[in-house]
Amino acid sequence: MIVKILDDYEKVSEAAALIVKALMISKPQCILGLATGSTPIGLYQSLVRSCKNGEISFRDVRTFNLDEYVGIDMDHPESYHCFMEKHLFDHVDIPKGSFHVPWTDGDNAERDCERYDRSIFEAGGIDLQILGIGGNGHIAFNEPADFFTEETHITTLDERTIRDNARFFDRMEDVPVKAMTVGMGVIMHARRIVMLATGANKADAVYRMLCGEITPRVPASVLRLHPDAVLFLDREAANRIEKLPFIHKM
Numbered sequence: 001m002i003v004k005i006l007d008d009y010e011k012v013s014e015a016a017a018l019i020v021k022a023l024m025i026s027k028p029q030c031i032l033g034l035a036t037g038s039t040p041i042g043l044y045q046s047l048v049r050s051c052k053n054g055e056i057s058f059r060d061v062r063t064f065n066l067d068e069y070v071g072i073d074m075d076h077p078e079s080y081h082c083f084m085e086k087h088l089f090d091h092v093d094i095p096k097g098s099f100h101v102p103w104t105d106g107d108n109a110e111r112d113c114e115r116y117d118r119s120i121f122e123a124g125g126i127d128l129q130i131l132g133i134g135g136n137g138h139i140a141f142n143e144p145a146d147f148f149t150e151e152t153h154i155t156t157l158d159e160r161t162i163r164d165n166a167r168f169f170d171r172m173e174d175v176p177v178k179a180m181t182v183g184m185g186v187i188m189h190a191r192r193i194v195m196l197a198t199g200a201n202k203a204d205a206v207y208r209m210l211c212g213e214i215t216p217r218v219p220a221s222v223l224r225l226h227p228d229a230v231l232f233l234d235r236e237a238a239n240r241i242e243k244l245p246f247i248h249k250m
C-alpha cells in the first residue's frame with residue numbers, strides 16, 4: 001500500500017479526484033466503486049466541477065456503492081441513496097440505471113445480496129474502488145470480526161460505528177443498527193483502490209491498519225495485501241505514522 005500525506009482535506013480530495021478523473025478519461029466505460037461518509041464529499045465536489053466544465057463525463061461510467069443502511073427508507077435524507085444523489089448523481093451526466101446502491105427491504109436479503117455481487121461480477125468487476133476507513137478500522141460496513149466475509153451480506157453495526165453515525169440523526173434510537181455491505185471479495189478484487197482518511201479521529205485506525213497485524217479485527221489491514229492500493233492522509237490522520245520510513249510526504 002502506498003501512503004501519501006498531504007496538508008489538509010482539500011489536498012486529499014484533489015489528489016484522489018485526480019486519479020478518478022485520469023481513469024475516466026483513459027477508460028470512459030470504467031466501473032467505479034463508490035463510498036459514502038463525510039470523507040469523500042470533497043472528492044465528489046471535484047468530480048462535479050470537472051463534469052460541469054466538460055473535463056470528464058459519466059455518460060458511459062457505471063458505479064456500484066459499497067453499502068446502505070437496512071431499515072430506513074430509500075428516500076430518508078440519511079440513506080446512502082439520498083447521499084449519493086445529493087453529492088454526485090444529481091449533478092453529473094450519469095444515466096439512470098448506471099449507478100447502483102445496495103438495497104434490500106429485508107424480505108429476501110440473501111437474494112438481494114447475491115444479486116448485488118452478481119451485478120458487479122457481470123459488469124466486469126470494479127476498476128477503481130474509493131474507500132474511507134471507520135474509526136474502528138472498518139471498510140464499507142465490514143466491521144471488526146473473527147473472520148473476513150467475502151460476499152455482500154447483512155451486518156450488525158459495531159457500537160463505535162453506531163456512535164459515529166449518530167451525528168447524522170436527530171435521536172439515538174433513529175440510528176440504524178443494520179446495513180447491507182459488500183464483503184471483502186468486491187473490495188479486494190477491485191483493480192485499484194484509493195483510500196482517503198482525514199482528521200485526528202482516524203489516526204488510531206490508520207496506525208492499526210498499517211502497523212498492526214493483518215487481521216479481521218482491523219478489517220482495513222487486509223488492504224496491505226492489495227497489489228495496487230494508495231492511501232491519502234491529511235496531517236491529522238497521519239499523526240501516529242508520519243515518522244515511519246515508507247511514508248511519502250507531499
Ligand code: PGA
Nearest residue numbers: 037038039040132133134
Ligand atoms: P466518514 O466514514 O467518512 O464519515 O468518516 C468513513 C467510514 O466509516 O468508512
